[in-house]
Amino acid sequence: MQSALDPAGGDASRIYWLTMTMTVGGILIFLSVTSLLLYAIFAPPERRAWLGSRRTIIYGGLAFPIITLSALLPYGLIVMRDSDVPKAGALPIEVIGEQYWWRVRYPADGDRVAFSTANEIIVPVGRPIAVSVTAADVIHSFWIPNFGGKIDMIPGRINRLNFTAERPGIYRGVCAEFCGDQHARMAFDVIALEPAAFETWRTEQAKPAQDPEVPLLARGRELFRAGGCGSCHAVRGTEANGQFGPDLTHVGSRRTIGAGQFPNNIGTLAGWIANTQHIKPGVRMPSYGSLTGEDLRALAGYLESLR
Amino acid sequence: MSGRRTGQVLLMLAGLIAWAVQFTVIYGVTSTLCGRGWADATLFGFGIVPATIVSATLITFAATAVAVIWSIKSHRQNAKRPAATTDGFMSHVAILINGLSLVVILWHGISALILPACA
Numbered sequence: 001m002q003s004a005l006d007p008a009g010g011d012a013s014r015i016y017w018l019t020m021t022m023t024v025g026g027i028l029i030f031l032s033v034t035s036l037l038l039y040a041i042f043a044p045p046e047r048r049a050w051l052g053s054r055r056t057i058i059y060g061g062l063a064f065p066i067i068t069l070s071a072l073l074p075y076g077l078i079v080m081r082d083s084d085v086p087k088a089g090a091l092p093i094e095v096i097g098e099q100y101w102w103r104v105r106y107p108a109d110g111d112r113v114a115f116s117t118a119n120e121i122i123v124p125v126g127r128p129i130a131v132s133v134t135a136a137d138v139i140h141s142f143w144i145p146n147f148g149g150k151i152d153m154i155p156g157r158i159n160r161l162n163f164t165a166e167r168p169g170i171y172r173g174v175c176a177e178f179c180g181d182q183h184a185r186m187a188f189d190v191i192a193l194e195p196a197a198f199e200t201w202r203t204e205q206a207k208p209a210q211d212p213e214v215p216l217l218a219r220g221r222e223l224f225r226a227g228g229c230g231s232c233h234a235v236r237g238t239e240a241n242g243q244f245g246p247d248l249t250h251v252g253s254r255r256t257i258g259a260g261q262f263p264n265n266i267g268t269l270a271g272w273i274a275n276t277q278h279i280k281p282g283v284r285m286p287s288y289g290s291l292t293g294e295d296l297r298a299l300a301g302y303l304e305s306l307r
Numbered sequence: 308m309s310g311r312r313t314g315q316v317l318l319m320l321a322g323l324i325a326w327a328v329q330f331t332v333i334y335g336v337t338s339t340l341c342g343r344g345w346a347d348a349t350l351f352g353f354g355i356v357p358a359t360i361v362s363a364t365l366i367t368f369a370a371t372a373v374a375v376i377w378s379i380k381s382h383r384q385n386a387k388r389p390a391a392t393t394d395g396f397m398s399h400v401a402i403l404i405n406g407l408s409l410v411v412i413l414w415h416g417i418s419a420l421i422l423p424a425c426a
């Protein structure tokens with residue numbers, strides 16, 4: 001689960017400590033003011049007289065708030081100054097919010113070619129990441145609580161977010177702006193890998209899809225073609241080049257499907273294809289409920305083999 | 308309005324006027340430099356933007372401190388003349404306003420110094 005209370009990057013921990021300082025400090029001040037108030041009401045007059053003295057007012061009512069605020073002001077401003085700062089040598093990643101999934105693009109970087117994936121952002125640990133976000137249809141909002149603040153995805157506008165993952169792990173991101181019926185089912189994973197593992201992943205993703213050798217899977221590929229899936233989905237290395245839905249070239253390598261709805265395996269893939277409108281009513285992919293069990297297995301098996 | 312009253316009102320407002328001056332100088336200079344692309348310009352080795360912020364803050368702070376001292380003095384004098392309620396009130400308010408202006412000028416200078424000038 002995502003949590004802003006478990007920071008895994010510099011910005012998130014700065015915001016975390018600011019929140020903690022404010023919350024704990026606020027609670028302490030609230031408790032002491034409340035007890036003084038009760039004291040002022042219930043203590044015998046001669047014992048509570050000091051509360052009304054000029055001195056108490058000057059120290060407690062003027063000096064104390066001025067000193068506290070004078071410390072909090074620079075602290076807050078420094079957090080603000082140091083957060084979300086673009087860094088040299090950052091890895092650029094583009095994320096596009098669509099109803100109800102995330103298109104993720106890795107632009108060409110030196111001799112590494114560009115490719116596109118979905119609902120999963122893989123990042124190397126320790127390297128600054130510069131995410132540019134926009135939206136294809138309505139306003140969405142991109143939020144990875146473990147890495148910092150949220151940022152709006154607005155059609156026709158590019159917003160930027162900078163973060164660095166400090167430790168390997170899987171972090172959940174969510175859409176934080178109501179964007180339609182299935183807004184609540186629009187999540188993604190951020191997977192922070194060691195740099196070498198990230199490079200391997202990147203090299204694999206850039207390759208075109210493998211042609212299936214097993215007859216059942218070849219049948220799946222044929223069903224994919226005949227079913228018209230390729231008008232919405234691209235599988236690089238085949239004739240499927242649709243751009244409307246997620247790129248499926250390496251769909252089998254993803255952790256989840258349906259924007260974080262199910263773990264990715266042959267069963268959930270088959271369930272998804274047959275029942276999209278039941279799983280995510282209103283989603284922009286029709287249910288393929290009329291496929292036979294055999295065909296569904298072949299199709300799902302083919303997708304699962306796209307690693 | 309007599310000359311004395313005018314002086315009292317000015318003293319009451321002195322801190323606020325100093326703050327306004329600091330504000331105008333800091334934002335005027337910074338945004339002009341940013342607009343012209345000279346935000347990183349230096350003079351004798353100091354960045355012009357931070358130097359402006361620091362000197363505007365120090366000068367207006369010092370002026371306000373003088374105003375605080377004057378207000379305290381005039382309050383002491385007023386205290387000796389039992390009948391002058393309005394005078395006493397005005398000098399009391401002058402101490403408060405000028406004292407708080409000291410705080411605000413400092414906060415303002417610190418903020419301008421910490422945040423990036425042209426963001």
Ligand SMILES: [Cu+2]
Pocket residue numbers: 097098100139140141175176177178179183186
């Ligand atoms: Cu959304």
